[in-house]
Every structure is written in structure tokens, then in C-alpha cells.
Amino acid sequence: MRPLPPKAMLARYAVLLPVLVLVQLPLVWMIVTALKAPGYGLVLRFIPGPGETWFEDATGAAKNMYTLGNFRNVLFDADFPFWRFATNSALVAGGCALMTVALCATAGYGFAKKQFPGRDRLFALLIAAMLVPGLIYMVPQYAIVLKFGWINTWAAMIVPHTANIFGLFLLRQHIRSLPDSLIEAAKVDGAHEISIFGRVILPLSVPVMVTLFLLTFVGQWSNFLWQLIVNTPDSKLITLPVGLSYFQGQYSVQWERMMAGACFSIIPVAVLFLVAQRFFIAGLTAGSVKE
Amino acid sequence: MRSSGVGRWSGPLSERKRRGCPDQRECRRQPPCAPVWQAALAGLVRVLSCAGFLLVAGALAAAPPARLTLWQGFKFSEVPMLRRNVDEFVAEYRQRTGREVVIEIGQVPFSDMVKRLKSAALARQMPDMAIIDANSMVQLAFGGVALPLDTLPNFPAASIDELRARYVPGAFDTNVITFKGERHLYGLPAQTTTLALFWNKGMFRAKAKELREAGLDPERAPRDWDEVVRYGKVLTEPSKNLYGFGMNNSFWFSMPFYNQYGVEIVRRNEAGLLEAAFRGPRAEAAVNRRVGLYREHGIEGGAWREGALDPDQGFLNQRYAMILVGPWQIENFRSSGLDFGVALVPRVPLAEAKALGLVPPDADENSTAVHALSASNIGGQNIMVSTSSKHPDIALEFALHFTSEKVQRAWAEELGQIPILLAAQQNLKLDKFPEVPVFIEQINLAKPLPALPYGGVLETEIVNPEMNLVLQGRQTAAQALERICAQIERRVLKPVNDAEMAARAEIRAKTPSGN
Incomplete structure (x- = not known):
């Protein structure tokens, strides 16, 4: 099969990329929710806000938004x-x-x-x-x-x-x-x-x-x-x-x-x-x- | 003649001595008086008695323990506490009766419990006990699956009402069901819950200046629905997707409105049959109050619409400043770092309550009658004993143990549950759960859904669709209520009344004439 010209290739990916995102979104959402700390599952934010950290820190002063604890618990x-x-x-x-x-x-x-x-x-x-x-x-x-x-x-x-x-x-x-x-x-x-x-x-x-x-x-x-x-x-x-x-x-x-x-x-x-x-x-x- | 022989050969040694038998050999020739025979016989009797006793004792000791099964759909965090309660009961029961009991706990997905019980009933594999949704109790009672506890010999009170006085009345009432002309208690409340007002303190503070300018206190929640509107108008900013209030269109979640406005859904007529009563000025006022938050005042975020953020998620994401929800969300909200408070469900404004005759004309803001206007709804779970249980008496004892003061205190203090026993609500240590006292106050004002089978039909197929049309402005409250009543009569009450009439006819046929 002959390779497509770059413009056609670009157009193909431009169409496929949104489809890919649409198809993969539920999967990504599932993984992100699984990684969220208890209570954050339904929070529509993905980046920690003020007073929050990404993962557990040693001090425990701030709330962590993400955790691997859910996987451990399961x-x-x-x-x-x-x-x-x-x-x-x-x-x-x-x-x-x-x-x-x-x-x-x-x-x-x-x-x-x-x-x-x-x-x-x-x-x-x-x-x-x-x-x-x-x-x-x-x-x-x-x-x-x-x-x-x-x-x-x-x-x-x-x-x-x-x-x-x-x-x-x-x-x-x-x-x-x-x-x-x-x-x-x-x-x-x-x-x-x-x-x-x-x-x-x-x-x-x-x-x-x-x-x-x-x-x-x-x-x-x-x-x-x-x-x-x-x-x-x-x-x-x-x-x-x-x-x-x-x-x-x-x-x-x-x-x-x-x-x-x-x-x-x-x-x-x-x-x-x-x-x-x-x-x-x-x-x-x-x-x-x-x- | 065996009986006379036994009589001749019997008699204690002292008796023979009294009769005078000095010659032992003579006595040996005369069996009735012979001490050797006597001794041998007495020994034999003793040995046989001992053997019999040992046999009976051995049989008792070797008797298999009473085995009971308990199906439940508690959260994982609650199951260890349930196990502890079971272990305590088993030990206490053994100590009290000398009998071994084994209670096996089976986990069932909560939402499938009733479905699971129905298929188990078909398969004759019912558990001895099940902890089920309080509003599903009636289905199981009508289906003959739940045992009337007040018919058991170890029922702990002289009457159902005597026992009721010990429990949260609304929660207890979900177990009291009248069927075939008889009123029975089909379970005991195991866990109870109700709705209260959750308010986002951060959102209130962010609008503190505007609230103060409107004559409102940003540090407290509204107390009646007029105040909710006033707070809501300040807090609502549709351009930013921020709303003062969020509420879905579920019949159960709307029950606080109907309970506060003194609305009956069904009632018994003079013939003792059920009829729809969900109409009239109070019912219309309740519907208009709930719908008006969205349509008239625009402070409700349309959380009832398909695809909208539901109230819990909207509150969690700080889009709705106030919602009605139960204690099950406290842990979730707290874990996400939300700054929130819990208050009693806002009540009917005093002037409106007086106009509708809900309170005496001279009632003031501090009166008990006005306080009682903050009536919420009842949810939670009941513990029932199945009709196929081989040990219903032990099952009832376990149910009573589970609802005992000690157990209910532990559930409240360690897990933040609302105690269903009134005695257990006093002097609780609730440092870890500061919101629970509000729920305790709220639950004692709560009222259950009407005890009807086909509860799912009533909610999802009858009331919710009609109310949805009212929320969309496609029909009035009065029109919706008339249509709901007609459907309740046809789809819910007719089969119940038909069954009632058939049962009465059966009773009449069995009763001898003249009685």
C-alpha cells in the first residue's frame, strides 16, 4: 500500500484524534476516579487546589487529591x-x-x-x-x-x-x-x-x-x-x-x-x-x- | 403380672428392717426382703439413671447449634461493627440459655436485596433475617415473606404501640403494616436516616456582604422556605453556574415538602379501604413551594433535569450552595475538604402555615407546633425475620439486641449513625460527628412514606413523571395531583383493595354464621 501524502495523513489524524479521545474518555475517567482519594471521586477538578497535594505527603498537613490506596484496598x-x-x-x-x-x-x-x-x-x-x-x-x-x-x-x-x-x-x-x-x-x-x-x-x-x-x-x-x-x-x-x-x-x-x-x-x-x-x-x- | 411383681420387689431397706427380717439367709430366700437384691436393684437403677442422665446431657451437649443466616447490604466500613454485634449476641445468648447459636452473615448488594430475597423465596432459600430498605418492607410483608414479630411468644411488649414508644416513631412506623384487616409489626428499624439541609459555608461567606445588605446572616442557614428564597436570590449567579439551591425530582426527596404541609398520600375510608388523598390546597401549596424554587424564583439549579449536575455532585463542586441530603454524604463532603454546615430542613413560613391551618392561629416562632413543621422524610433499613426461619424466636432476640441501647450507642459514637432507639439518643459522645445531633433532632420530626406495595411504581412511574411536567411548566400542580391520584387508585390501590376484600370474604366464609 502506498503511503499517504503528509496532508492526507494529517487530515486522517485530525479526524481520528477526537474519535480516539471520545472512545478512550470513559476508560481514562475510570482510571482517574480510581486514583482519586476518598471523597474526590465526584469532584470535577483534576489539579489540586490550595491546601491540597497530589499524593499523600509525610506531614499529612494537606489533603491529597490522589492515592493508590483504593487499589490496595480492593x-x-x-x-x-x-x-x-x-x-x-x-x-x-x-x-x-x-x-x-x-x-x-x-x-x-x-x-x-x-x-x-x-x-x-x-x-x-x-x-x-x-x-x-x-x-x-x-x-x-x-x-x-x-x-x-x-x-x-x-x-x-x-x-x-x-x-x-x-x-x-x-x-x-x-x-x-x-x-x-x-x-x-x-x-x-x-x-x-x-x-x-x-x-x-x-x-x-x-x-x-x-x-x-x-x-x-x-x-x-x-x-x-x-x-x-x-x-x-x-x-x-x-x-x-x-x-x-x-x-x-x-x-x-x-x-x-x-x-x-x-x-x-x-x-x-x-x-x-x-x-x-x-x-x-x-x-x-x-x-x-x-x- | 409385671406391675404387682414390681410392687413386691420394691421397697427401701429401712422399710424391710422396720418390718423385721433378722435372718439374712431367710431374707435371701425371700427376694422382697433380700438386701442383696435390693442393693443390686438400687445399684442398677442408679447406673441406669446415671447412664440416662449422661445420655441426655451428652445429647444436649452434642446438639448442633441453632444456625441462622443474616443477609445485609451494609457498607464495608459498617460490616466489622455488625460482626462485633453478632459475636456479642452469640456469647450473651450462650451465657443466658446454655445454647449455641451461629449467625452467618451474607453480603448482598444493597440495590439488589429485594430482588435477591424474592428469588430466594421462590427457591425456598430464604435467610432467617435480612436487613432491607425501610421502604421495601411492605412488599415483603404483602408477599408473605416477612414474619409478623408481634405474633411471636417472646415479643417484648404488650402491644405494638408500647414497643413503638421506645423507637424513633417514623422509623418504627415503616414496619407497621395493615394487611388483610390485621395490623402487625413486620420488623424493627435497624438503621434510620433522613434528609437535612446542607449549606456551603464558603459560598455563604463569599457573599457575606450582599447577604448582610439583604438583612441576612451569612453565618447561619435559612430556617424557612421564604428565607431560602431570600438567601438563594443573593447566592444565585446563573452566568457562573452558581445556584442557591439544588434538588432532584424524586418523590422520596420531595417528601419533606409534603410532610411539612400535612399532605396525606393515601388514607383509609370508612369501609377501611385505601383511597388516594394526594390533592387539595395543602398538596397544591407543597408542590408549588417546591416547583416555585425553580420556576418562580430561579434559585434552584435545575438539578432534576436529565444531564444536569445532581444535587450531591453540584454541592461537592460548589455549584449549589444548599441541598437536602442525608448523613451518608457527610464523610464524602468532609474528605473532599468542603466547608459545610448541617441544619434542619427549612419549614413552612409561619404565616403560610397559619393560613393553611397547619399550626394554631396563636402559634409563634418558638412554639412546638412550628418546630414540628420542619418534618423530613424517613429512610434507612429494617431488620426482618423471614416466615421460613426455623428459629424466629432467636432471630427476634438478635433484632432486639441489634436495636438495643448499647449497640445503637456504639453505632452512633463510632460510625456517626442516628440511633433508632430513643434512649440511645441521650448523652452521646459525638465529637467525631458534630452533624449527627441535627440529624437526631430531624429524625424525630420525620414521617415515613405511605406503607404501600408497588413503591417503585408510585415513585418512578406515577409521581416523578407528573412532577417533571409541573417543573417544566407543562401542567399545573392541581392537574398533576389529579392525574397522580387517578393513577394511584388504578395502579396501586386497586390491587391492594381487591386483595383486602378477598381476604375479608375469605374470613367471612370461614366464620360460622351467627357469630
Whole structure:
């Protein structure tokens, strides 16, 4: 690709810079609030005024506007088991994402490459179910979980979210775009169904599966309401979003601590995206061009 | 015949001696008189008794402790104090009864407590006790989740009203609910709170000269709403985004106006059914007073508008010189270095109060009736016992312990809370919390929201939208109140009255005719 002339480059950055600021503002605001001393979270000043210092000084004569104490409190407060919450969130999000990918890949292969009576109608029915808002399913799902005696269990936290129609659609569309000749060639070579799926379809679907994994992981990492209701308060399986909401009191919110917790909570997701971004972009564009 | 045999073989040794059995061998041949048999039997009985006693004692000692769960949504800074209270109760209960109790504390996000309790009730996993928003109590009572405490055998008073005399009346009343024709106490106040006037001393001082010229004292807060207007006009500078007053449009935050003007939201009619009463000259005067601060006098900063700085943030950033807020913001304001004071909510001006018949015609500024005009609202949390608790008696004892004078004093002196027990309000050491005495004075003048289910609907779907239109000048107070009453009747009271009627019909059907 030819490099752009300097003026065009300048114009491009002039457009992109405000967009960048707009996109990054919430993130920066979160970090700044997390760094503010208690009481300053909602103060719309960022530079210390008279009688204030930036950080704690040894004399303690002036009020410090910023502190690292919120991060320390979140990580090491005995009443806020951050590490347990984070581990639970990782297990729920990871487990759910893995199971979703496994289910959607097999189902997607079936819907894309297998012939069975009513296939397209069943698929259309499943797609139509996406029109129903997810919250509608909450009560029946809760009733089922209750019936199974799954309250306060990993099963309740993970299993109901593994049936992901969007994921099925994503993988079905991708697998459909794979040439049938590949499958036929594998069959000529003597491959049976499991081999075809494992050695032909899956390797070619890695970017889409990674994308689905990431999307599911992010969705479940930040899932609040479901994880709140399937765990009683004495449960050891409380997740991070539920834990962070403990900073919300009856009339007031400890914004500084809550934002410090939120800063930590985005780290795993950010790392995952950084590691898997090339798959993610490839996965989103995969299937966009039909054979 | 076992019974006669036992009778023959029984009898103490002294009795046999009295009957005269000198020959021991003879006695051995005659079991009833034989001392060896007697001794053996007595020994056996003793051994069996001891074994029985040991078994019973062992069983008692090995009995599992009574386990109770308590769900709460306190702030992290308050949880250690709650744990201390639980430990104290457990030790005191063990000492008093010899019985072990374990109370497990579960943390629930405050805003999700009611939602969480409802799903727990469905799952039959209710805690024994929960500390919940005072204004949500009625939902749980109507839903059959909260246990009427006055039906328990260890209820500590002869009547609900006798117990009420010990507590902050407004806070206590949030637990007293009439349902199906019966009035019961469904919980005890655990924490109470109310609104008071916060004023920015720095902003007042910055305008000291102008305030003095207007005949106002810059070193004190206004005492009535006319004074608020006069102070506000001096302090307001729209070009600099500075306003004398900031207030949102929430029903709960507006309750001080309605309480001060003696407005009833609902009342019971002669048939004992609820009807909307949120109308009439007093209600209109209350709405006009609140709305007039923005529309007529321009001293309220429009904090109720979408996207505007809310009152707390506006006060913190020195844009609003006065706001109504509760003690929960004291720590925040103080930490940010704000120079502020706390005063009673400004009351209805005396002349207006007399014209509306709120005080006797001869009342003066110092009279009790006028002082009582500074009525604020009630918030906070109540402790309830669930209907599914296996140990409701112990749960009630814990609730009483939590509301005891000793515990309430500690919460006030160490955490700056308002004691809910009147006895605990006396002689407090509040050096660390100089604002709390004002809140104590204010809370005793406060009144709760009407005890209605669908409180959320009442606030967010009925009252707030209509009042928003009044604030925007798109309808009058009278129009808004009529529309609110119609909606309250239809959406809130009808289901309650229908349930009441159904319950009465059920009671009538069960009652034998002629009674």
C-alpha cells in the first residue's frame, strides 16, 4: 500500500484524534476516579487546589487529591475477597466460553454440511428465538436451575449460557463457506465423520471459534444479574461483577473503590484481546464471502 | 403380672428392717426382703439413671447449634461493627440459655436485596433475617415473606404501640403494616436516616456582604422556605453556574415538602379501604413551594433535569450552595475538604402555615407546633425475620439486641449513625460527628412514606413523571395531583383493595354464621 501524502495523513489524524479521545474518555475517567482519594471521586477538578497535594505527603498537613490506596484496598481488604471473586469469574467465563464453542462448532457443522429433514426450518426457528430479549428467559431458566437443585453450583452459573444461537449462526455461516470439495476429498482419503470434523473443519474454523470464545468470555465475565440470583450471599462462588456491586450502599456509592475494582476487572479481557486480536479480526470477517 | 411383681420387689431397706427380717439367709430366700437384691436393684437403677442422665446431657451437649443466616447490604466500613454485634449476641445468648447459636452473615448488594430475597423465596432459600430498605418492607410483608414479630411468644411488649414508644416513631412506623384487616409489626428499624439541609459555608461567606445588605446572616442557614428564597436570590449567579439551591425530582426527596404541609398520600375510608388523598390546597401549596424554587424564583439549579449536575455532585463542586441530603454524604463532603454546615430542613413560613391551618392561629416562632413543621422524610433499613426461619424466636432476640441501647450507642459514637432507639439518643459522645445531633433532632420530626406495595411504581412511574411536567411548566400542580391520584387508585390501590376484600370474604366464609 502506498503511503499517504503528509496532508492526507494529517487530515486522517485530525479526524481520528477526537474519535480516539471520545472512545478512550470513559476508560481514562475510570482510571482517574480510581486514583482519586476518598471523597474526590465526584469532584470535577483534576489539579489540586490550595491546601491540597497530589499524593499523600509525610506531614499529612494537606489533603491529597490522589492515592493508590483504593487499589490496595480492593486487592487486600479482608472483607472484599477480590482474588476469589476474580478466580470465580475466570472459571465461569472460561468454562462457559469453552462449552459454547464446542456446542456451537458441532451444531454449526451439522446445520452447515449435513442434510436432515427440517434442517432449514429448525435453523430459522432458532434464529427467530434471537428476537426474544434474553431477560425473558431468565425466569424459566431460574425455575429449571431451581428444579435441578443447582443453586450455588458451577452448573447453574455455566450451563444455561452455553446454548448460544448467535454463536451457532456465526459458526454455521463460516462452515458453510468452506468448500464441500474439502470434505469430499477427506472422505475419498478414508476419513470418517469425526476425522472430517476434527481434522478439516475445526482447523479451518479457528479464527471464528476464537472470536466466539472471546465474545462469550467477555459476556460472561461481566454477567451480573444471572450470577447474582443463582448464588446465595453465603456462596463461595460469587463473581467479580457481583462483588463490585458491594461498593454500592443504600444512598451512596464508593466510586473510587468501585473504579479501582473495575480497573482490575478489565485486565483479563484486555490481555485476551491483545493475545487473540489477529484471530478476532479474521474471525469477524470469516464467512462474509460465500464460496 | 409385671406391675404387682414390681410392687413386691420394691421397697427401701429401712422399710424391710422396720418390718423385721433378722435372718439374712431367710431374707435371701425371700427376694422382697433380700438386701442383696435390693442393693443390686438400687445399684442398677442408679447406673441406669446415671447412664440416662449422661445420655441426655451428652445429647444436649452434642446438639448442633441453632444456625441462622443474616443477609445485609451494609457498607464495608459498617460490616466489622455488625460482626462485633453478632459475636456479642452469640456469647450473651450462650451465657443466658446454655445454647449455641451461629449467625452467618451474607453480603448482598444493597440495590439488589429485594430482588435477591424474592428469588430466594421462590427457591425456598430464604435467610432467617435480612436487613432491607425501610421502604421495601411492605412488599415483603404483602408477599408473605416477612414474619409478623408481634405474633411471636417472646415479643417484648404488650402491644405494638408500647414497643413503638421506645423507637424513633417514623422509623418504627415503616414496619407497621395493615394487611388483610390485621395490623402487625413486620420488623424493627435497624438503621434510620433522613434528609437535612446542607449549606456551603464558603459560598455563604463569599457573599457575606450582599447577604448582610439583604438583612441576612451569612453565618447561619435559612430556617424557612421564604428565607431560602431570600438567601438563594443573593447566592444565585446563573452566568457562573452558581445556584442557591439544588434538588432532584424524586418523590422520596420531595417528601419533606409534603410532610411539612400535612399532605396525606393515601388514607383509609370508612369501609377501611385505601383511597388516594394526594390533592387539595395543602398538596397544591407543597408542590408549588417546591416547583416555585425553580420556576418562580430561579434559585434552584435545575438539578432534576436529565444531564444536569445532581444535587450531591453540584454541592461537592460548589455549584449549589444548599441541598437536602442525608448523613451518608457527610464523610464524602468532609474528605473532599468542603466547608459545610448541617441544619434542619427549612419549614413552612409561619404565616403560610397559619393560613393553611397547619399550626394554631396563636402559634409563634418558638412554639412546638412550628418546630414540628420542619418534618423530613424517613429512610434507612429494617431488620426482618423471614416466615421460613426455623428459629424466629432467636432471630427476634438478635433484632432486639441489634436495636438495643448499647449497640445503637456504639453505632452512633463510632460510625456517626442516628440511633433508632430513643434512649440511645441521650448523652452521646459525638465529637467525631458534630452533624449527627441535627440529624437526631430531624429524625424525630420525620414521617415515613405511605406503607404501600408497588413503591417503585408510585415513585418512578406515577409521581416523578407528573412532577417533571409541573417543573417544566407543562401542567399545573392541581392537574398533576389529579392525574397522580387517578393513577394511584388504578395502579396501586386497586390491587391492594381487591386483595383486602378477598381476604375479608375469605374470613367471612370461614366464620360460622351467627357469630
